[in-house]
Amino acid sequence: MIQFLILSVLFTTQVFAEKQVTLLVSVSGNSRVLFQTKDTTKRLVDQFRRHYKGITLPLKIIGNANQEDLHRELMNSENEAIFWVSHANSFNKDDALGNEDTIIDTDGNNVKDVFQKIHPSLRFVAVLGCRTAPIMDEFKQRGYYKENDQLLIYARAKKINGKKEIKNAINIFKKLPSSKPSFCPQREGYSLTISRKIDHKQGGSSIKIMNRDKFLGLFPSGAPGEIQEMNLYVPQPKNVHDLKLIIDSVSDSLDQITIQSEAFSGEWKVFSDANGRPLGVNQRIYRYSGPVAPTTSSEFYPPYQCE
Amino acid sequence: MKSILSALLSVSIFFTTMPQAQALVGVIISNKTVKTIGGLSTLAGASGMALGFLGTVSFGNSITFLAFSLFGATTGLIGLVILDEKSGELKFSQLSLEQAQKLGIDQDDAQIFNNEVEELNLLKDEIEAKITDNTLNEEVVDHWREGLKYLSPETFSVAAKIIDSMVQIKK
Numbered sequence: 001m002i003q004f005l006i007l008s009v010l011f012t013t014q015v016f017a018e019k020q021v022t023l024l025v026s027v028s029g030n031s032r033v034l035f036q037t038k039d040t041t042k043r044l045v046d047q048f049r050r051h052y053k054g055i056t057l058p059l060k061i062i063g064n065a066n067q068e069d070l071h072r073e074l075m076n077s078e079n080e081a082i083f084w085v086s087h088a089n090s091f092n093k094d095d096a097l098g099n100e101d102t103i104i105d106t107d108g109n110n111v112k113d114v115f116q117k118i119h120p121s122l123r124f125v126a127v128l129g130c131r132t133a134p135i136m137d138e139f140k141q142r143g144y145y146k147e148n149d150q151l152l153i154y155a156r157a158k159k160i161n162g163k164k165e166i167k168n169a170i171n172i173f174k175k176l177p178s179s180k181p182s183f184c185p186q187r188e189g190y191s192l193t194i195s196r197k198i199d200h201k202q203g204g205s206s207i208k209i210m211n212r213d214k215f216l217g218l219f220p221s222g223a224p225g226e227i228q229e230m231n232l233y234v235p236q237p238k239n240v241h242d243l244k245l246i247i248d249s250v251s252d253s254l255d256q257i258t259i260q261s262e263a264f265s266g267e268w269k270v271f272s273d274a275n276g277r278p279l280g281v282n283q284r285i286y287r288y289s290g291p292v293a294p295t296t297s298s299e300f301y302p303p304y305q306c307e
Numbered sequence: 308m309k310s311i312l313s314a315l316l317s318v319s320i321f322f323t324t325m326p327q328a329q330a331l332v333g334v335i336i337s338n339k340t341v342k343t344i345g346g347l348s349t350l351a352g353a354s355g356m357a358l359g360f361l362g363t364v365s366f367g368n369s370i371t372f373l374a375f376s377l378f379g380a381t382t383g384l385i386g387l388v389i390l391d392e393k394s395g396e397l398k399f400s401q402l403s404l405e406q407a408q409k410l411g412i413d414q415d416d417a418q419i420f421n422n423e424v425e426e427l428n429l430l431k432d433e434i435e436a437k438i439t440d441n442t443l444n445e446e447v448v449d450h451w452r453e454g455l456k457y458l459s460p461e462t463f464s465v466a467a468k469i470i471d472s473m474v475q476i477k478k
Binding site: 089091093095096097098099100101102110212239241244246271273274279280281283285 | 344395396397398399400401402406422423425426429430432433436453454456457469470472473
């Protein structure tokens with residue numbers, strides 16, 4: 001039985017802006033089809049095109065998609081629907097020691113947390129990988145989609161056949177009622193400015209910024225010497241541990257990261273050994289020490305760019 | 308005719324299902340993970356200490372993992388099984404109140420563990436990256452001894468209890 005998650009589908013009447021559908025395929029390599037070897041991405045895209053017939057919205061296709069592509073498209077208000085196809089797996093959570101849930105991109109990044117932030121104008125997100133439903137269900141329970149009042153998420157709780165699920169997902173998308181104009185939510189929080197200087201000769205790959213298990217944002221890949229800056233927000237902390245940032249990358253190009261905040265007057269220090277060497281492989285933890293009470297009042301901010 | 312169609316359908320599904328390399332079933336851990344987790348357990352002197360001596364082991368699911376853990380803990384036998392590094396990494400996660408009670412862990416200790424669980428996982432990953440199949444178990448224990456200087460003793464003690472409980476369950 002198809003298990004998909006209906007977050008909510010509301011009535012509506014018209015589409016105001018030119019919308020599109022984006023397919024992101026992140027499955028590298030070849031697959032066997034009755035003694036023939038074919039490019040897996042091409043096979044999945046061909047299948048998608050076959051079943052997409054009859055839909056008038058323009059289709060954008062991104063092959064070998066990575067977490068940067070995914071984040072950009074999930075935050076893109078021009079998208080009406082996103083179909084993500086990759087390997088994935090989820091595991092039971094009975095013990096406090098177990099396998100981490102994964103949705104893997106072609107670069108090897110675990111992109112599952114990137115799905116925590118979905119632009120409210122998106123009406124349909126299909127997460128096509130094995131056992132992705134528990135991952136998306138958990139995100140829903142944590143309240144990450146409470147502003148996505150017209151979003152329907154399609155994900156399965158079992159091992160899947162990619163081609164078959166592309167067909168099923170498109171068929172469900174075709175039956176969606178037309179969209180209503182999305183609203184632009186506001187949230188309250190405290191601003192952090194995070195900057196990154198890429199000091200690797202080969203440049204830096206994209207890196208995720210997490211506030212403990214909550215996805216805050218993503219620095220894109222960049223050229224050597226490039227300085228990137230991002231303004232992010234955290235909610236009112238209960239204790240210093242709530243002000244812990246995790247910088248996560250598939251490679252060790254974590255570069256120089258600095259965190260500044262007017263609201264928190266203490267220091268952000270990287271978790272290091274006695275010699276000051278940052279601990280972690282492809283990951284750094286920045287811990288806050290100092291007064292937890294913010295020195296400025298909270299700000300209202302738009303978590304998504306709206307038209 | 309129906310069975311032929313059914314067989315063809317099965318073959319077709321087999322060949323069109325996502326490649327196996329990253330499509331996994333159940334809990335799978337690598338030999339290096341076993342060594343790393345075993346090293347922590349050994350340092351704590353918990354009953355799961357023999358995990359560290361299993362050598363190259365891979366587990367298809369949690370029952371197999373527990374069975375091997377128990378087997379290793381009681382006999383010290385060395386297991387040799389294939390591993391798959393493509394699985395979701397083994398991680399500690401925050402303890403719920405119920406889990407802490409079930410494991411007999413004090414609520415304050417559980418809170419300290421929950422506050423430091425990311426650092427614990429980071430240390431685990433770092434130690435796992437440092438070791439090879441030939442690394443001596445004593446070296447793994449030394450890595451943990453060094454790493455745990457940067458965490459609260461309570462976090463270490465709770466982590467050891469969690470590992471130990473996964474072995475105890477099967478006893």
